Structures are given as structure tokens and as C-alpha cells.
Amino acid sequence: MNTSNKAYSLIPFLVFIAVFLGAGIYLNDFYKLPSPIAVLTGVLVAFLLYRLPLNEKVNQFIEGCGDSKIITMCVIYLLAGAFATVTKAIGGVDLMVHWGISYIPIQYLPLGIFIIACFLSLSIGTSVGAIVAIGPIVVGLADQSGISLALVCGSLLAGSMFGDNLSLISDTTIAATQTLGCEMKDKFKANAFLAIPAAVLCCVLLYVISLQITVENPIKLVEEAPAHWMVFIPYILVIALSIIGLHVFVVLLFSTVMAGILGAIFQSMDAIIFSNLVYEGFLSMTEIFLLSMFTGGLARMVEKQGGLQYLLVKMQHIIHDGRSAKWGIGLLVGSVNLAVANNTVAILISGGLAKDIASKYDISKPKAASILDIFACFVQGLLPYGAQVLILLSFTAGRLDYFDLIKNAYYLYFLLIITAGSILFGNNKKRKWSAENNL
Numbered sequence: 001m002n003t004s005n006k007a008y009s010l011i012p013f014l015v016f017i018a019v020f021l022g023a024g025i026y027l028n029d030f031y032k033l034p035s036p037i038a039v040l041t042g043v044l045v046a047f048l049l050y051r052l053p054l055n056e057k058v059n060q061f062i063e064g065c066g067d068s069k070i071i072t073m074c075v076i077y078l079l080a081g082a083f084a085t086v087t088k089a090i091g092g093v094d095l096m097v098h099w100g101i102s103y104i105p106i107q108y109l110p111l112g113i114f115i116i117a118c119f120l121s122l123s124i125g126t127s128v129g130a131i132v133a134i135g136p137i138v139v140g141l142a143d144q145s146g147i148s149l150a151l152v153c154g155s156l157l158a159g160s161m162f163g164d165n166l167s168l169i170s171d172t173t174i175a176a177t178q179t180l181g182c183e184m185k186d187k188f189k190a191n192a193f194l195a196i197p198a199a200v201l202c203c204v205l206l207y208v209i210s211l212q213i214t215v216e217n218p219i220k221l222v223e224e225a226p227a228h229w230m231v232f233i234p235y236i237l238v239i240a241l242s243i244i245g246l247h248v249f250v251v252l253l254f255s256t257v258m259a260g261i262l263g264a265i266f267q268s269m270d271a272i273i274f275s276n277l278v279y280e281g282f283l284s285m286t287e288i289f290l291l292s293m294f295t296g297g298l299a300r301m302v303e304k305q306g307g308l309q310y311l312l313v314k315m316q317h318i319i320h321d322g323r324s325a326k327w328g329i330g331l332l333v334g335s336v337n338l339a340v341a342n343n344t345v346a347i348l349i350s351g352g353l354a355k356d357i358a359s360k361y362d363i364s365k366p367k368a369a370s371i372l373d374i375f376a377c378f379v380q381g382l383l384p385y386g387a388q389v390l391i392l393l394s395f396t397a398g399r400l401d402y403f404d405l406i407k408n409a410y411y412l413y414f415l416l417i418i419t420a421g422s423i424l425f426g427n428n429k430k431r432k433w434s435a436e437n438n439l
Helices: 007-027 036-047 054-065 070-088 090-103 106-124 127-145 149-166 172-182 184-211 230-243 248-267 273-282 288-304 308-314 322-340 344-360 365-382 388-393 402-406 412-423
Strands: none
Touching: 007 036, 007 090, 007 288, 007 344, 036 054, 036 288, 036 412, 054 288, 070 090, 070 106, 070 172, 070 230, 070 248, 070 273, 070 288, 070 308, 090 106, 090 230, 106 127, 106 149, 106 184, 106 230, 127 149, 127 365, 149 184, 149 365, 149 388, 149 402, 149 412, 172 184, 172 344, 172 365, 184 365, 184 412, 230 248, 248 273, 273 288, 288 308, 288 344, 308 344, 322 344, 322 412, 344 365, 344 402, 365 388, 365 412, 388 402
């Protein structure tokens, strides 16, 4: 296929990004315009721009929407939403927060908040959910104790991004593994070798910092747990069953049913309430469900017009071996994330091209998925117009400066340094790539 004049085929994607980014800047809220609507503007441009019979364009779009990887991803989103909703309803989130703030000395609040946020976001699969759940508590504890607001909020932001990147039920993990075509457990293992050392280094640093903290006002914390300890079991099941290799469908279904059984035992949850909670979880994933389908449809149309092949040819100027290929994947997803301010969207847009780059340079799919997810989450965690930062700053009512917040998000910097080190000094197979010969 001749790709020399295929730059125009990328215009629909650029329109999608421009609409998403432009609306966010104009409205001062990057989540006010529903992302599926932004994608549909790109789809509309594709229908108007591409010179094909209407039926063929419709078929290409539907084919992309119905791609097996896209549908698999969407079903996983629904099951993850159901799991998160049911476990929250039975008190799992409240119990996790209670355990953390009850048993960690207030002097070590920054360290404790980081650890709580890590476990919470890892369990529920969302950084925004973790921040919303404990953000007001963190701000209140900082105010009462006199501990630096920037330090505790930075620790919360960093810990939340740990789970967003590593969690087996995170939408970014689901998007990265499905677009790259690898198993979640394999991506988890590859990712853990980078994320866990970064988290350990962050814990050591926060511990050292905490030794210098003097608490002005000791705080009396609530002693009574909000729920029975067994409601925490579903979170453990998700992690354990995924690591041993069970299919994610089975893992999420079994863990959600277990959460319902525990709800019936400890909170008199009947089948109707459980069913409604599951459906509520499905509805909570409507936006990401539609976004994935429409993005898949748009990507297929762009691919059929030679847009992705055009990018492959252009990227060979900066990619020469396995090392530069990994940097290329990171740069690609990071740049897209800067534009769309949503790490899941960035992965969905970049995933297909990242898969091709990984294939050409013998980069394992789990490693490529890990790099894709890490760079997207790193950029997302530092974006001043990203949801995570905006929500955290809103909790402080203007008392916390953006730069003070992000300079205390130590985990993100450790993660970038360790990832960069693994790329520079890891096993990078060299293989000459001529994109023209692979089109």
C-alpha cells in the first residue's frame, strides 16, 4: 500500500482530539463533554472525508465496533463496574480506609495515605475512585494535625496512580492488554517489576520525611470498624485468582458473586438489591463502554484508509532498535494523553500502533502493554487539567497550589526513573525495521 499521501486519513482522529481538548479548555472541565460524543465527531468527519461507498464505510465502522478485542474489553468493563459497585455497597472501601487511618500513627500520615491509596486503587481499579473516597478525609486529617497539605495530597495522588496503572481491573490495564493482545496476569507481572520497586522507594522516602514531622494536634480516630472484616475477601480474590491465571471473566464473576453472598450474610442483601447493584455497576461503565466501541470503529476506518501504516512509516525515522521502539511507544501514548487528558482514551488510540511497533521489534506484548500503561498514567497523574489533579485541588478549596501538589507525588517520578532504566539497560533486541516491507 502506498502510504506517502495518507496523512489526510488521520484527520478524523485529529478532529476527535481537537474537539475533546478544545471543549475541555473552553469549558474549564475536560469531563463535561462526554467522550463518546467527541469520538462521534471524528466518526462523522471520517464518513464525510473518505471516498468510499456509504455501505462500505458503515461496514468498516461496525466491523471496528464489533471487533472481538473491543467487545471483550467492553464486557470486562461491565463486570469490573459491577464488582466495584457491589463491594463498595457492602462496605469494602469504608473498611479499607478505616483500617488504614486507625492503625497508622498520625506522624506517618503521608506514608499511611500513600499505602492506603495504593491498596484501595489496586482493589477498585480506579485512581479517581480512590481519590474521591478518601480525599476529603485526607484533607481533614492534614488540617487537624498540621501536617503539610501538599505532602499528604501528593501522597494520595501518587498512591492512587499506583493502582490505576497496576490494578487487574483498571480500565487502563484492560485497554492495554486487550489492544496489545496479552494476558492480564502477564502484564501484571511485567508491570509489577517496575511499579513495586518504585512504590517501595516512595515508602522509604516518605518514612524518612515522616521522621521529621511534628504533629501539632493529636487526633482521636474512630475505633469501631464500619463493616465486618470478611467484606475485604472479594478484593483479595480478584488479585489472587488473576495472578494464578484464571480468565478475567471468571475472576470478576466469582468475586462479584462472593461479594453478594457476604452482603447477604452481613447486611441482609437480597437477590433484588444485588441485581440492582450489579446493573448500577454496568451503568457506571456506560461512557467507557461506548468510548471503546466508537474508538474501535473509528480506528478501523482510519486503518483501512492507510492512516496507521502512514504513522508506522514516519516513526521509523526515530525508531531504530528495541530500545528506541520502547521510547517510541511511551512518547506516542504520552503525547496523545497530553491532548485528550484521559489515559484510557490515550491507550485506546495508541494501542494498535504500539502493537505493530512491538511486533516489528520483538518486544514482548506484556512489556509493551506495561510501557503503554505506565507512560499514560505518568502523564495523567501530572496533568493540571486531568481529573485526578482537578478533584484533589477542589477538595482543598484553593489552599493548595498545583506545583506544590505534583512535586510531592514522589512515586510517579520513581516509576518514570525505574522504567527509563529498564529501557536503557534492559534486554533490547536489535532488529532492522523497514515499515514499507511490512505493509
